[in-house]
Amino acid sequence: MNRDAFLELAGQIMTLPTAPYHEQFVGDAVAEFAARRPHLIMSSDDFGNLLLLYDGDKEETASGGRRGRRRPRLVVTAHMDHPGMAFAKRLSGPDFLFERLGGVPEDLSRDGKVDIFRLDRPSHQKPIRGRIMACVSPAAGGSEFRIRVGRDDSDEVGPGSFAMLALRPLEARKRRLRARACDDLAGVTTGLCFLDELLSRHSPIRAGLLLTRAEEAGLGGMLAAARSGSLDRRALYVNIECSSCRAGAQLGAGPVVRVGDRISLFDPQITGGLVAVAEELTKAAAGADRPFRYQRKLMDGGTCEATVLTRAGYGVGAVALPLKNYHNAGRNGLRPEIIDLDDAVWLVELLVGVALHPAGVTGASKAAAKKMDRAIGARQREQARRLRRQRSGRPTHS
Numbered sequence: 001m002n003r004d005a006f007l008e009l010a011g012q013i014m015t016l017p018t019a020p021y022h023e024q025f026v027g028d029a030v031a032e033f034a035a036r037r038p039h040l041i042m043s044s045d046d047f048g049n050l051l052l053l054y055d056g057d058k059e060e061t062a063s064g065g066r067r068g069r070r071r072p073r074l075v076v077t078a079h080m081d082h083p084g085m086a087f088a089k090r091l092s093g094p095d096f097l098f099e100r101l102g103g104v105p106e107d108l109s110r111d112g113k114v115d116i117f118r119l120d121r122p123s124h125q126k127p128i129r130g131r132i133m134a135c136v137s138p139a140a141g142g143s144e145f146r147i148r149v150g151r152d153d154s155d156e157v158g159p160g161s162f163a164m165l166a167l168r169p170l171e172a173r174k175r176r177l178r179a180r181a182c183d184d185l186a187g188v189t190t191g192l193c194f195l196d197e198l199l200s201r202h203s204p205i206r207a208g209l210l211l212t213r214a215e216e217a218g219l220g221g222m223l224a225a226a227r228s229g230s231l232d233r234r235a236l237y238v239n240i241e242c243s244s245c246r247a248g249a250q251l252g253a254g255p256v257v258r259v260g261d262r263i264s265l266f267d268p269q270i271t272g273g274l275v276a277v278a279e280e281l282t283k284a285a286a287g288a289d290r291p292f293r294y295q296r297k298l299m300d301g302g303t304c305e306a307t308v309l310t311r312a313g314y315g316v317g318a319v320a321l322p323l324k325n326y327h328n329a330g331r332n333g334l335r336p337e338i339i340d341l342d343d344a345v346w347l348v349e350l351l352v353g354v355a356l357h358p359a360g361v362t363g364a365s366k367a368a369a370k371k372m373d374r375a376i377g378a379r380q381r382e383q384a385r386r387l388r389r390q391r392s393g394r395p396t397h398s
Contacts, residue, residue, distance in 0.1 A: 001197055001238065001345050001348040001349055001352070002345060003341045003345055004340070005193065005196075006189065006190075006193055006341065006344050006345055006348065007172055007177075007341070009189050009193055009196070010170065010177065010179075010186070010189045010265070011097050011170065012029055012033075013026065013029055013030075013185050013188055013189045013192065014125050014169065014170045014177075014179050014182070014185040014186060014189060015124075015170050015377055016029060016169075017115070017117040017127070017162070017164055017370075018080060018082050018084070018101075018164075018177065018185065018378050019081055019083070019084025019085065019086060019101055019162045019163070019165065019216075020081045020083075020084065020086075020101040020102055020116075020213070020214040020215070020216050020217035020220070021081075021086065021101065021117060021162060021213065021214055021217070022080050022084065022256055022323075023048070023080040023213050023214075024046070024119050024160040025123035026080040026185065026188065026211075027044075027048065027050060027080060027211075028123065029123070030042070030050055030052070030080075030188070030211060031050075032378040033041045033192055033365075034052055034342045035268050036228075036249035037053075037181055037195075037196075037303075037338075038055065039054060039196065040053065040054055040057070041053045041054075041055075041303065042096055044222075045225060045363060046224075046228070047161065047220075047221055047224040047225065047228070048104075048213050048221070049188060049210065049211065049212045049213055049214065049221045049222075049224070050080075050211040050351055051208060051209070051211075051227050052070035052200055052208060052209040052211075052212050053073075053170050053206075053207075053208045054195055054199065054207045054208065054349070055202045055206050056198060056202065056204050056205050056206065056207070057070065057204045057205055057206055058285055064109055064319070065081070071204065071205075072209060072234045072235050072236050072315075073206040073208055073232060073234070073235040073236070074205070074206070074208070074238065074354065074355050074360075074361065075206050075207070075208035075209065075210055075232070075234070075235045075236070075237050075238070076190075076191050076207075076209055076210070076237075076240055076351055077191075077209070077210040077211070077212065077222070077238070077239045077240065077280045077305060077306075077309075078183070078184050078187030078188045078190065078191045078210075078212075078239075078240045078241075078324050079188075079211070079213070079214075079215035079216070079221065079222070079305065080092070080179070080182045080185070080188055080212065080213055080351060081101075081102070081213060081215055081216050082102070082155065082183060082185065082212050082216060083101060083102030083185070083216045083237070083327050083328075084101050084102065084104065084162055084163060084164045084216075085098035085099060085100055085101060085104065085114065085145055085147070085162060085163040085164075085255065086098060086101055086161075086162045086163075087099075087101045087157065087158060087159055087160065087161040088144055088166065090157070090158070091145055091146065091341070092148065092322055093151065093154065093155040093209075094148050094149050094151050094153070095133070095146060095147070095148050095337055096147050096148075096149070096157055096287075097136065097144045097145070097146060097147075097259065098145045098162075098163055099144055100135075100144060100145055100149050101162075101216065102327075103216065103327045104137045104145075104165070104327070104328075105248045105327060105386075105387045106143065106189065106284050106335055107246045107331055108328075108334050109132050109135065109145065109165070109334065110132060110134070110135065111132065111133075112131070112132045112165060112166070112334050113129060113130070113132075113165070114129075114130045114132060114145075114147060114163040114165055114211055115127035115128070115129060115130075115163060115164050115165075115271065116128040116129075116131060116133070116147075116157055116161055116162070116163045117131050117163070117164070118156070118160055118161050119160045119161075119162070120141070120160060121173070122255060122314065125342060126163070127166075128149055128153045128156055128157060128161075129149070129150070129166065130147040130148060130149040130157075130163065131147065131148050131149075131306050132145050132146070132322060133145075133146045133147065133148050134146045137353070140377075147163065152234075153244065154306055157283075158310075160263070162203050164180060164181070165180060165328050165334055165336070166333065167180035167328060168180065169181075169361070171336070172341070174356030175252065175340055175341050175342055176251075176338055176339070176340060176341065177338065177339050177341050177344070178336040178337070178338050178339055179336055179339075180328065180336055180337070181337070181373055182242045182321070182323055182336075182337035182339050183242035183323060183326070183327065183337060184240070184241060184242055185240070186321055186339050186344060187236060187240040187241060188211060188322070189344075190240050190321070190347055190348055190351070191209040191211070191240060191346055192209065193348045194207070194209070194351045194352060194355075195209055196209065197348060197352045198352065198356075201356075202294070203355065203375055205355055208232075208235070208353050210225070210231075210237070210365060212225060212305065213342075218219030219305060219308050220302070222247070222283045222305040222308040223306070223308055226308050226309055226311075226312040226314070227312065231314065231385050233313075233314070235310050235314075235315075236270055236315045236316075236317075236361055236362070237306070237314055237316040237317070238270065238274070238317050238318065238319060238354070238361075239258075239304055239305050239309070239316060239317070239319070240306075240308035240317070240318075240319055240320070240347070241258070241304045241316040241318065241319075241320045241321070242320065242322075242323040242326075242337070242339060243256065243258070243299045243301065243320035243321070243322065243323055243326075244302075244304075244326035245323060245324055245326075246298060246301060246322055246326070247297065247298070247299045248297055248298075248299075249295055249299065249303040250295070250303060250321070250322060251298050251322045251324060251338065251339070251340040251343065252340040252342060252343065252355060253295050253343075254292070254294035254295050254342075254343060254346050255294055255295070255319055255320065255321055255322075255343050255344075255346050255347035255350060256279075256294070256295045256296070256297045256299060256319060256320040256321075256363055257271060257274045257275050257278060257294060257295070257296045257297075257299035257317075257319055258297060258298070258299045258304075258318035258319055258320050259271055259296065259297065259298045259299075260298050260300065260318075261298075261299060261300055261301075261302060261303050261306065261307055261318070261361070262302055262303050262305050263296040263303050263307045264302065264303075264306070264307040264310045264311070264336065266306050266310060266316055266317050266318050267310070267315045267316055267317055268365075269315070269361075269362045269365045269366070270316065270362065270365070271317045271318075271365075271389070272364075272365030272368060272369065272389075273317070273354065273360070273361030273362055273363070273364040273365035273368075274317050274319065274354060274361065275296060275348070275365075275368070275369065276364040276365055277353045277354045277357055277361070277364050278292075278294040278349060278350055278353075278370035279355055279368070280353070280364075281294075281349060281350065282294065284320045292346055292349065293342075293346060293388060294346065294350065295322075299318075299320055304318060304320075304347070305344045306318040310367050317352065317361075319325060319347060319351070321339045321340075321343050321344060321347060322339065322340065323337055323339055324337065324338040324339075325337045325338055345366030347389065358370075363377075
């Protein structure tokens, strides 16, 4: 995986309009991606979540080339939405109420420009430009934005319309990728690149990609999927997020192996396996022109979909791309979100490394733990001998 390959797919996914409950354009692009790759099987549940499965070990298993129990499938997850706004009702003339969906920054949005899209038009439609005039808090809770459009456009806005902040969809500058919706379309892109890498290598393993809806509006898609009983209980899950640098991660220092979030600590075996594979990749790239980097952090600024799976009893770990201008909140106003391209490429390499590890993610964790136990045991024996010789700091006389 290299930057150009990631950027090519990012151009197909990260330029698409999306918002909670309005992920249709992203879903259509994912369906086209799967249709061009006959070794992928895509399905949709009753809630519109998408599952792409890759069964690269079918031929070997069918021919008897593999014996014994198959290892659990590795499924990475991401969400297809980004904070936005959805049509609620027309007020008068060119003024409309739009429901605030997710963490659109209210304090920075007054007088902010928005782009309004319609689901009954092509994904790369010319949006209707509007302006946020006020934020309204209904008695029932939540919040809405009063948005004004040009009078010539007022009849074009109605049910099915949704809005995003009027920011450039995607721009690459050297190592930085700026976009109106890195969170979590960069995660979707990473997951698709992960599958593409497995396909290109004809990898004899089983993997999957679960893409959920309405994460920004309360983790809705993942809650529905986890409680529906449709997910594989034996699978191991790794959630991909874009997480704010304010939690301590640095752009360009590598993807984050996320130990937990504000609510949960994730499966220690899966987390340990992610770290073990990341360490192996770091050592293998030592002295090379292009190193491998990663970070290990708690990232407790918010709650991610891995907590939903954890609470539902699934085995889950998490990774994250460090994100600047989280939810488009810049230091001095609304700004595109920013990730580092190398972080994204390294994350794809990490996920592929985990999928292809001979012992699997939990096996890698156990091997690393055994190595640590041996090192600790050797140190304990050496320390015990010295402690006996010098009890209480005084030499022992025979």
